[in-house]
Amino acid sequence: MTVIETTETRPRIVVKRRWQQQLLTFLMVVGPGLIVMEADNDAGAVSTYVQAGAQYGNHLVWLLLLLLPITYFVQEMVARLGIATGKGHAAMIYGRFGRWWGRFSLFDLLFVNFLTLITEFAAISLALSHLGISPYIAVPVAALGLIVLVVTGSYLRWERTVIALCFVDVLWFVLAARTHASYGDVTRNTLLPHFPPGPITSDLVFLIIAIVGTTIAPWQLFFQQSCVAEKRLRFADLTWARLDTFIGAIFTILVAGAMMLVGSYGKTHGISFEDPAQMADALVPFAGEFMRKGILLLMVNAAVLGTTAISLASSWAYGEVMGWPHSLHKKISEAPGFYAAYIFFVVSAAAIVLIPHMPLQLVIVSVQVLAGLILPSAIIFLQLLLNDHELLGDQWVNRKWNNWVNWIIIALLFALSLTLALQVLAPNLVHFGR
Amino acid sequence: MSTFIAHCDPEVFSVVHPLDDRPEEKCSDENLGPMKMSQSVRISLFVLRAYLVAMIGLVLYRVLEVAAFAHH
Numbered sequence: 001m002t003v004i005e006t007t008e009t010r011p012r013i014v015v016k017r018r019w020q021q022q023l024l025t026f027l028m029v030v031g032p033g034l035i036v037m038e039a040d041n042d043a044g045a046v047s048t049y050v051q052a053g054a055q056y057g058n059h060l061v062w063l064l065l066l067l068l069p070i071t072y073f074v075q076e077m078v079a080r081l082g083i084a085t086g087k088g089h090a091a092m093i094y095g096r097f098g099r100w101w102g103r104f105s106l107f108d109l110l111f112v113n114f115l116t117l118i119t120e121f122a123a124i125s126l127a128l129s130h131l132g133i134s135p136y137i138a139v140p141v142a143a144l145g146l147i148v149l150v151v152t153g154s155y156l157r158w159e160r161t162v163i164a165l166c167f168v169d170v171l172w173f174v175l176a177a178r179t180h181a182s183y184g185d186v187t188r189n190t191l192l193p194h195f196p197p198g199p200i201t202s203d204l205v206f207l208i209i210a211i212v213g214t215t216i217a218p219w220q221l222f223f224q225q226s227c228v229a230e231k232r233l234r235f236a237d238l239t240w241a242r243l244d245t246f247i248g249a250i251f252t253i254l255v256a257g258a259m260m261l262v263g264s265y266g267k268t269h270g271i272s273f274e275d276p277a278q279m280a281d282a283l284v285p286f287a288g289e290f291m292r293k294g295i296l297l298l299m300v301n302a303a304v305l306g307t308t309a310i311s312l313a314s315s316w317a318y319g320e321v322m323g324w325p326h327s328l329h330k331k332i333s334e335a336p337g338f339y340a341a342y343i344f345f346v347v348s349a350a351a352i353v354l355i356p357h358m359p360l361q362l363v364i365v366s367v368q369v370l371a372g373l374i375l376p377s378a379i380i381f382l383q384l385l386l387n388d389h390e391l392l393g394d395q396w397v398n399r400k401w402n403n404w405v406n407w408i409i410i411a412l413l414f415a416l417s418l419t420l421a422l423q424v425l426a427p428n429l430v431h432f433g434r
Numbered sequence: 435m436s437t438f439i440a441h442c443d444p445e446v447f448s449v450v451h452p453l454d455d456r457p458e459e460k461c462s463d464e465n466l467g468p469m470k471m472s473q474s475v476r477i478s479l480f481v482l483r484a485y486l487v488a489m490i491g492l493v494l495y496r497v498l499e500v501a502a503f504a505h506h
Contacts (some may be wrong), residue, residue: 010455012448021447028451086460095463097479104483113488156453233454329453330447359501366497373489377482388469417489 029240030247031159032082032227035309036220037248038166041255042306043123044212044367046117049256050276052207053263057198058181058189061260063208064253066193070409072249074379077386077398077406078221079241082084082228084396088326089225090317091131092385106321106373106380113219113314115367117349120303120310122363125353126377127299130277135354142300143350146307147343154329155230162308169255175294176258178287179265186261209416213372215256219313221378226316230327262295289397307346315342373420376413379406 015021041049052060085092090109094102121139128138134139150158196204224245233241266279269286273279280295312328315338317324324337332339352358383406385391386398398406471479 010450012450014446014448016446018447021449024449028449084461085463086458087463092463096466096469098468101479103487108486108490116495208497232455232457234452234455234458237452340442362500366493370490370493373487377486380482384469384475390466390469393465396461 018257025237026240026243029233029237030244032224032231032233033075033244033246034166034248034251035240035305036164036224036227037071037245038169038253038255039162039223039305039309040215040217040220041169041252041259041302042089042116042214042310043120043299043303044306045256046123046259046276046302047119048207048210048214049259050263050266052211054266054271054273054279056204057267058186058260059194059423060208060211061186061190061257062193063211064215064256064260065190067212068249068253070412071216072246073250073402073405073409074216074382075220075224075245075249076242077306077382077402078224079228079233079245080238080396081382081385081392082225083233083235083238083241084392086229086232087225088229088316088320089222089382091320092225092320093381096385096388096391097381101381102321105378106317108220109222109317109376110314111165112217112367112371112374113310114345114349115363115370116217116219116310117307117345118352118358119363119367120307121350121353122358123303125298126275126277127303130281130296131293139350139353142304142307143346146304146311146346149308149311150342151332152329152340153329153331158280158308159231160327162305165305166251166299169251169298171294171298172255172258172262175291175298176261177269178291181261181264186257190257194225194285205419206313209372209420212413212416213367213370213375215253216375217371218374218378219310221308221382222317223313226313226320226326230316230329231321253259300338307349311342311345314345315339354404372413373417376410376417379410379413383407383410 013024015024035089081089081092087095090102090106093105121142124142125135125139128142129135149161152158220309228241263276263279265287266273266283271279271284273282276295276299280292280299283295284292316326318324318341319335319338325335326338327335330338381405383398386396386406387403389397
């Protein structure tokens, strides 16, 4: 393999085998899909999946398998739109649906994202306080680290660091293996969709909506498209971007499943807890210090991944709508508004978490539900954009089967949203055996 | 696509990182303006807007309800 400089000043790597060329191209393209998927296993996701395992054992693992194709189909559309237009999602909504919808979508995104950021810092505070570090040290240091990660003026440096953090999540598999779950049970509960034994309660429905909300979140649409545009992926990279997204989807679903198994381990030992950090402490007599420290550090990792991706999704979207320079390739002096937005989101969310007596577990579940509610409408815009022949021509628009699959996804998500709405409005009318 | 062109030796393949490659001409919306929508799509989007506002209100209501219950 040789790196050569040509007269065109484009550094090329020359290889002798076609498979080497394909592998290298994939390795150069990989990133946005993997990051968007794994960053979705953020602090709220850890809490939701662990809670699902703790309450219902392995009985909801099948839901993750069901969400795998859904999350892939949605994100594939985003990657395709990003490659075809070279622009972010907020910019496309603003450009094709006008200023009102552009700002409305931006407000929705920023609102949910900001609430989510609070939950990320809450998790950092919670996990590190269980490791003996004061929140008044842990949270500001984490915020500072997250700012430094982004302001270096290099997209690739940020991307490589974040990919490394994504791979730290492999540790969830180690923790899941230490629970000694029955592989037969897990396989059966994965392949056969069913409700857990007992009545279908409001809490169960709420939890299912929260799982959907955390597995496919609105910020992911904005993040991946901006990330693809930032990385300047080419038309020829689409196949590899799809593979990147698919691998990311499989990885994130496997990690989510591992989280449920860890939560289920708590149920097996009759442990009751309000958050994963409490569970980590309570598991020590059964699984040892490694399990405790592993869960707590993975909570921090999940929160860091979530924070950097979500803050960037907000900052990119804000920069796109405001027409500001918005790129990690630029220095702070070249894109002051973009970096100021990122720093503002990170610092203010961190500051709110330091306010005493915040009902954080409630905020975490509510954010997942809110994201689940907003998601179908976000996908409708995506669907309309992917059918925009005037913009994309015939080559990049959705095929007929794409549209069918996506309308089914949208219908399912709306059904879940309406179920939640009915539950809130008329809990006695919609009887779930509460 | 220049990335995949073998230079001189047909048995040699070259790879260029996307960030080092020449910019491509993308599908641009700059001269298109807002998307042309039928009346039914326009109405659907208006309903969607109302739905979103209502849903956000409902979630906030639920959160306040649960928070008040937990407080007592």
